[in-house]
């Protein structure tokens with residue numbers, strides 16, 4: 001686990017929506033690895049954000065890969081549109097997909113990286129049979145819907161068990177973690193096996209995005225036993 005490259009995916013949920021293009025350029029220059037775009041429909045989660053038009057309008061403003069987190073019911077209806085809009089990675093929620101294998105297959109047919117997101121209370125068994133087909137698993141460490149929530153600590157154990165499942169099968173599936181990630185929680189999830197850290201308020205809520213990203217990357221190198 002020592003030489004793992006940890007990637008930071010700032011979530012624009014906590015950015016200034018009146019200046020999104022500028023915010024995205026600033027966070028790219030600050031060292032972000034991916035841009036996390038939270039799509040919410042007011043049904044699957046109790047909040048509304050934006051759809052493919054906003055994704056498409058941001059696409060010319062950055063080279064960062066777009067990591068689109070779909071917190072929507074019936075995501076199959078919109079996969080093609082998000083792919084056309086410029087999504088590079090697409091995650092759907094297991095809880096929103098009765099035919100998860102079909103949904104993941106479609107994302108891959110569209111040439112995109114395919115991920116499944118799991119709510120905190122959703123067991124890993126929801127993706128066990130599908131692991132070989134996935135590029136990444138998004139472990140939610142808050143109940144989805146809002147930025148700035150408190151990290152749910154049992155996500156650490158869930159990531160550990162998932163990491164073992166992935167290793168036991170000899171797979172290269174990446175673990176992404178989303179919700180309440182900051183320099184205090186980052187070392188815990190990285191030690192457990194997470195490689196992509198989504199961070200909204202811990203980046204866009206700070207004065208300097210580059211300092212914030214650096215702090216997350218530095219914190220990721222700390223072994224939890226060395227935490228004060």
Ligand SMILES: O=C(CO)[C@H](O)[C@H](O)COP(=O)(O)O
Pocket residue numbers: 011013014036038069071142143144145146147148149178179180181198199200201202
């Ligand atoms: O999917 C999400 C919420 O549903 C966001 O990506 C997440 O909450 C980021 O915000 P923060 O880092 O402030 O917790």
Ligand SMILES: [Fe+2]
Pocket residue numbers: 011036037038069178198
């Ligand atoms: Fe997210």
